[in-house]
Amino acid sequence: MESLRLQTSSIVWWLCIASIVVVLVIYGNSDAPIGPSDSESDSPVSFLIPIIQLRSKVITTSATPSVSDDHKIVISSSNHPTPRLLPNQTPPSEVPKPKRKWRRDQSELEEGLARARSSIRRAAAAAASGDPNRSSAPTGHDVVPHGAVYRNPRAFHQSYLEMERKFKVYVYSEGDLPITHDGPCKDIYSIEGRFIHEMETGAEAGRFRTKNPKEAHVYFMPFSVTWMVKYLYKPLSYNLTPLREYVSDYVRLVSEKYPFWNRTSGADHFMLACHDWAPNASAGNPFLYNTSIRVLCNANTSEGFRPQKDVSLPEIYLYGGNVSSKLISPPPPNSPRPYLAFFAGGLHGPIRPILLDHWKGRDKSLRVFEYLPKTLDYDSMMLESKFCLCPSGHEVASPRIVEAIYSECVPVIISEHYALPFSDVLRWEAFSINVEVSKIERLKEILEAVPEEKYRWLKENLKVVRKHFELNHPAKRFDVFHMIMHSVWLRRINLRVA
Template sequence: MVTCTNHTNAAGGDDHNNNNNNNDSSSTENFHGTGSGGSGRSSTSTSSSSSSNYCVWLVCSVMFLVSSVMVVAVFTIVSSSSSSSIAAWSPPFKFSAFKSAGTTTKTATPPNISSSKSLAYYFIPNNIISAAATTTLTANATTTPPPDSHLPSPIILTRQEILERGLAKARAAIREAAASHRNFSVTAFSAHIYRNPAAFFQSYAEMEKRFKVYVYEEGELPIVHYGPCKNIYAIEGRFIHEMEHGGNRFRTRDPHSGHVYFMPFSVTWMVKYLYKPNTYNISPLKQFASDYVRAISTNHPFWNRTQGADHFMLSCHDWGPHASRGNPFLYNTSIRVLCNANSSEGFNPRKDVSLPEIQLYDGDVSSKIRNPPPANRSRPYLAFFAGGLHGPIRPILVQHWKGRDAAIRVYEYLPKGLDYYTFMLKSKFCLCPSGHEVASPRIVEAIYAECVPVILSKHYVLPFSDVLRWEAFSIKVEISEIPRLKEILMAIPDDEYKRLKEGLRAVRRHFVLNHPAQRFDMFHMILHSVWLRRLNFRLAQKL
């Protein structure tokens, strides 16, 4: 196209020279006609004619040189503009290729990622991120064509730049909403359960408007593209199924349009099919994760572009964090959506996402807590817990409160004839101690039963805590305060307890799994948490 454009302009210049030559010939003919009085010419006429011919030749030469200079100038302008336009389409990053599967790789140049304050700050009214913290985009090409030129504009944005500009607009809109302190109806939105309701709802709207997730197609069943849809790790399979088959608006089939990239493997199924029982050898899990990263980074350029910073995995199994150690960038750079959100074991709330653990017997929530209980339901018990003595916290709870007080019902395992969910529905507070790992399905079950959760845990980053004010619908008690548990709970005023109950009813929709997914439910809240992490960094154009 550049050659064609230059050829057209050059031809136009030649035509212009030809016209000048024709005019010169006409002048010569007129000059000769005027001087011809008969068949012959005098010596004076011949001399005058020679002098005139020399002048005509000189004029023609000068005009030819001027025309040549004009042709060269036009060619230079077109070439410069065209080359700038082509440069604007150059890929933003140079990727290093993998030699072959199973061999060492050439490490890509670290991406130019600009980080800003965590977007959790967007939801704290007095600590809003400043506009100066976000880097602005710069165009690749700077050559401006002449005003009347028919040439295309040389400033051509790459698809990456278009995505980043969209994210920049989203950040600005969230920042503006957070600073405006808009008032929302408590009936409609229960604003008190959010850190900054205006910022959250603006962010959610921006997510629905812009956010696109590319799901990798690499991998085979049953470990990839599939997962458990029942029991305690059901969220793995449910999320994968919703992303791949739910028909949601967020999935894109075009990897170049994706803001983030989902690796749809199930750690629970890794354990089921790769782990040898009683060996405590989790190397096969790490190897599988490593092989999967190698596959997608060999087949696609996106992992190498950011070293996995815009990629995410999801796991509810306790060994999810350990499996991610199979690749150092998967562990340290990628977004890990984990039930085992233990900040003392490498969970980084700035980039990782805390995933709610939910128990789905036979693939659904128990019918006893599926619907909200009546607001005036009688709750004769102060607190309730029943569960195995896993981990260091539960033995302390059982030691101090099992069989000690009729108001606080603590069991290891419920005796026959007693029902777990009936106790929840009859208790004001549900005790939620961590087991071997920090997460517990009791927290979500307590929300369903509108039994105020009492969090007994260390280093647990609670789900969606960058958006939700957990203190608006739960109680946090330090492990050292377990002996004073009854005193602490009895000291909560009735008005405060009523406010906590209202918060539970309001937050319930964020912890419900629907099929198909519905706005603001657990599936969408997980995606929103990933969306926030993606907003926290920007891919700068690398020329």
């Protein structure tokens, strides 16, 4: 009898072990990162977000995060240095251990994201085995993305649907007007204020925003760097310390009042700003700079912007708060465009002086101006040109890119170290031309060498991609607000909080 009991116990023991192994295999497969494995090449692949992967777990310990040379987000229990600190800064205090209830809630959130990753990966695999432009089944009013402008339309569509079903954002209520909960809604930095207002009061944003921070996937800090510059910066002082101090104080406020920042050192938090000085302002907290998701127009990879965790924000210039009436409905495709290329703008930054030195007033078909003559209209010139030159100014981003898309004038991007917006899902080579700074003197030769068939293809693709760069009020599916949200969603879905 004793022998029988021992045999029974042994069998039960081995069955338990086998069950655990099976569960681990299944969960491990569903929780795998979207994108190539670490053993594969780092070169981009053709589906979803090739540059961001679930490379490591973010765990709640008293350790401080570090960002390695290849920009992986790492938080571990020991043997990792603190992140880069600015002068007079100290690391935050130890992170308290999470309560059991929070761990259970967090586990449910992560399991939901694991299922989303799995469904997106299946959609990508299905596209790879068949027609890459075939997408998931539409859901009534659904508009299924298709065409050459997408890296993988099917994977993007599935990811977008998963975002609509699951993604929850908590917006911090802390902070006073005008620097928080407000921002510019017209002029060059308009997208900053438009996003904040849409996130806080927009009807469409209601599907994403949650009043319960415990069910949120990410946390939004609604401060405006543009308004910081307006209200805190002393003109001509070039002293950005007040901006950094404000950001530092804001992070300290929410981290002391809530447990959410401390449990991941800000890895599931995001800020959004379009002002050129936004990266500098974000340096007010080293974890915000190194670990959090920064949604920035100034997406310069040589100045700390990391596409693996940060989001490139398109710069949209709204004169008087609206898109020019001439750009709302571009002329028919067969309308003449007599000029090869067009640019008008000041001598800002290192690239534009080179462009104007070679081409200003030198060619009747390649129209380059520093100041546009009063007899010419800027919008009309774009509508009459085949290509619109978009050189960087003081910073890498340029509102001319979006203006060119609106006018169906093929953007010619002349920049260095610029991470283009929505590159996770969009193939910029399908609707724009890239010209290296070193080849500016050959600009006319390069543009004239573009075959007519390719030019028409690029121009046709601008019509497809336009909706992703439109600012609507209220927001509409697949517009720029939703594309920004999708970019944040991708970075969160590939970050596992354990």
